[in-house]
Amino acid sequence: MHISDGILPAPLWLGGYGITALITGYSLRLLRHVGVTEQCPWWERDPRYIATQRCRDQLPKAALLTAVFFVASSIHLPFPPASLHLVLNGLMGLMLGALAYPAIVVGLFFQVVAFGHGGLTTLGINAAIMGIPALLAGGIFRAGRRVMGAGVSAFLAGAVGVGLAVLLFYGVVMAAVVDADSGVLSPEAGRLALGSLVVAHLPLMVVEGLFASWVVLFLQRVQPALLGDYGKR
Amino acid sequence: MAKDEAGSGIPCCRRGHQSHPDLPKPPSWLHRWQPLPKVLGLMALMAAFASVRSLTLLPLIWALVAGLWSLSGLPCSLIAPQRCRDGLKRLAAPGLLVAGLMGILPFWAGETLLWRWGSLALRWEGLEMALRIGGRGLALFALTMLLLETTPMLELLAALRQLGIPDLLLELAWLTQRYLQEMAxxxxxxxxxxxxxxxxxRGSLWRPGPALRQDLPFLAASVGTLLVRSYERSQRVYQALRLRGYGRAPLFPTAASRDPYSWAATALAVATAVLLRNADAALN
Known part of the structure; x- marks a missing residue:
C-alpha cells in the first residue's frame, strides 16, 4: 500500500511532504516532554536537557520497535489467488503513541532503500497515509482501553488504522487520476472505484484488528510496560 | 580466449582499466559527487521529472537518466547476475501499482476513442496518462537507485542533517538500520x-477456519515475543550507549562540502531541472 514515484502530480506529493514535516515536528516536540513532571530532579526539567537527553532516552526502544514492525509487516498471509501482508500501522500507533509518525517515516524510508517500495518523492504522502491513521489508532486505544478493555479497543485501533489508511491511499490515487480539467476520469467513476476498493479491503481490516488485539492481550500478560503511553504530557 | 597476466581466467576485457584483480575499482564520477550537493542535485531532478506532464519530454528525461546511469558505473551488464535479479525484484515492487494503472487507464479513462473491440475501447486520454505515469515512474525509480547505490547510508544521513532534518529523526533512522538485520x-x-x-x-484466508483460529494467534504471539525480547534488549543497548557517551555529541558530524566540481554538477542539475520545468510549462 505504497504510492510509487511518478503517479502523483507535484502539488499532491509536495503537500504530502508539508503534512509530514508538520506532524513529525509536532511529534518530536511532544516527545521532548514525555514523563517530565515536578517530581523529576531540577536538571531533568532544564529545557536544554529536555530537548536533548530525555527524548533520546526513547530512541533506542523506538528504533527497536520500528525494526520489529518492519520485520513483522513482511508476514504474508495466503489469500488466493494472491496473498496479503500485514500493515500494522494501528499496532504501531497504540504502542508508540506520538512517536509512531516519525517511526513510520523511518520505516518507509528503509522500505524504499531495501525493497524499492514507494519512492523518495512520495515518502511524505505515504507517511501521511500510514501515519495519520496510526496516530488516530493510538488515540482510540488510549481512550477506549478503560471503557471497553484492552482487547476490544486494540481491535478497533487495528481495524481503523488499516481501514483509514486504505481510504486515504485510494483517495489520493483517485485524486491523481481524476483530472477535472481534461476529464480523464469522471468523479462519479472515481467514487465508485474508491467505494469498491475499500469494501474489498474489509477482510484485511478484520484480520488487522484481530492481530492487534491478540498482540495487545499477549503483551498485557507478559510485558505490560510496552503498552505505556508515549507522547502524553 | 585471452587470459590476464595473473592467470585468473577472467578475460581482460571484462576487467576494463584495472591492472590487478585485488585492487578496488576506482569510484565513478557519481560516487565522487559529494553527498550534500548530490542529494540537492538529484532531488531537483526528481522534482522536475515528477512534475513533467508532456509526453514529448519523456525521451529527454530518459536520455538524462541513461547519461547519469552511465556515469555511475552501475549498469546491469557490469554487475553480477545475482545483483541483476535483485534489481529486477526491486523493480517489481514499485512496478505493481504503476503496471496496474498502466493496464487499466487506457481502457477506462477518457473520451477520445482510438480502437474498439466489443465493449473494450482504447482511449487516448487514458493511454496518455498511462504512458506519463509509467515513463515518469521508471525514470524516478532509476534516479532513486542511483542516489541510494552511490551514497553510503551514514553520509546520506549526514547530508540530510545539513539540510535541516532533525537530529532525533536521523538518529532514529541510524539506530533502526542497525537493528533491522538482527531483528530479521x-x-x-x-x-x-x-x-x-x-x-x-494450516489454512488460508480463503478458507478462514484454521487460519483465523490457529495461524493468526500463533503469529500474533510470535510478534509479541519478538517485541518483548527487543524491548528487554533495548534497555541493555541504551545503557551501553549512555556509557559510551551517546547523546553528548551529534552522531553525524557535518563536514562542509567544498568540492567545486560537486557544486558545479549540482548547479548543472538544478539548471536542467528548471529548464525542464519551463519547457513542460511551455508545451502545456
Missing part, C-alpha cells in the same frame, strides 16, 4: 524453531 535474523530463527516443533500454516 531473530524472526527467521523463531520461525525455524516453530517449524521444527511441528508448526505448519
Amino acid at each position: 535474523a531473530q524472526w527467521e530463527q523463531m520461525q525455524r524453531a516453530a517449524r521444527l516443533r511441528g508448526w505448519r500454516p
Whole structure:
C-alpha cells in the first residue's frame, strides 16, 4: 500500500511532504516532554536537557520497535489467488503513541532503500497515509482501553488504522487520476472505484484488528510496560 | 580466449582499466559527487521529472537518466547476475501499482476513442496518462537507485542533517538500520524453531477456519515475543550507549562540502531541472 514515484502530480506529493514535516515536528516536540513532571530532579526539567537527553532516552526502544514492525509487516498471509501482508500501522500507533509518525517515516524510508517500495518523492504522502491513521489508532486505544478493555479497543485501533489508511491511499490515487480539467476520469467513476476498493479491503481490516488485539492481550500478560503511553504530557 | 597476466581466467576485457584483480575499482564520477550537493542535485531532478506532464519530454528525461546511469558505473551488464535479479525484484515492487494503472487507464479513462473491440475501447486520454505515469515512474525509480547505490547510508544521513532534518529523526533512522538485520535474523530463527516443533500454516484466508483460529494467534504471539525480547534488549543497548557517551555529541558530524566540481554538477542539475520545468510549462 505504497504510492510509487511518478503517479502523483507535484502539488499532491509536495503537500504530502508539508503534512509530514508538520506532524513529525509536532511529534518530536511532544516527545521532548514525555514523563517530565515536578517530581523529576531540577536538571531533568532544564529545557536544554529536555530537548536533548530525555527524548533520546526513547530512541533506542523506538528504533527497536520500528525494526520489529518492519520485520513483522513482511508476514504474508495466503489469500488466493494472491496473498496479503500485514500493515500494522494501528499496532504501531497504540504502542508508540506520538512517536509512531516519525517511526513510520523511518520505516518507509528503509522500505524504499531495501525493497524499492514507494519512492523518495512520495515518502511524505505515504507517511501521511500510514501515519495519520496510526496516530488516530493510538488515540482510540488510549481512550477506549478503560471503557471497553484492552482487547476490544486494540481491535478497533487495528481495524481503523488499516481501514483509514486504505481510504486515504485510494483517495489520493483517485485524486491523481481524476483530472477535472481534461476529464480523464469522471468523479462519479472515481467514487465508485474508491467505494469498491475499500469494501474489498474489509477482510484485511478484520484480520488487522484481530492481530492487534491478540498482540495487545499477549503483551498485557507478559510485558505490560510496552503498552505505556508515549507522547502524553 | 585471452587470459590476464595473473592467470585468473577472467578475460581482460571484462576487467576494463584495472591492472590487478585485488585492487578496488576506482569510484565513478557519481560516487565522487559529494553527498550534500548530490542529494540537492538529484532531488531537483526528481522534482522536475515528477512534475513533467508532456509526453514529448519523456525521451529527454530518459536520455538524462541513461547519461547519469552511465556515469555511475552501475549498469546491469557490469554487475553480477545475482545483483541483476535483485534489481529486477526491486523493480517489481514499485512496478505493481504503476503496471496496474498502466493496464487499466487506457481502457477506462477518457473520451477520445482510438480502437474498439466489443465493449473494450482504447482511449487516448487514458493511454496518455498511462504512458506519463509509467515513463515518469521508471525514470524516478532509476534516479532513486542511483542516489541510494552511490551514497553510503551514514553520509546520506549526514547530508540530510545539513539540510535541516532533525537530529532525533536521523538518529532514529541510524539506530533502526542497525537493528533491522538482527531483528530479521531473530524472526527467521523463531520461525525455524516453530517449524521444527511441528508448526505448519494450516489454512488460508480463503478458507478462514484454521487460519483465523490457529495461524493468526500463533503469529500474533510470535510478534509479541519478538517485541518483548527487543524491548528487554533495548534497555541493555541504551545503557551501553549512555556509557559510551551517546547523546553528548551529534552522531553525524557535518563536514562542509567544498568540492567545486560537486557544486558545479549540482548547479548543472538544478539548471536542467528548471529548464525542464519551463519547457513542460511551455508545451502545456
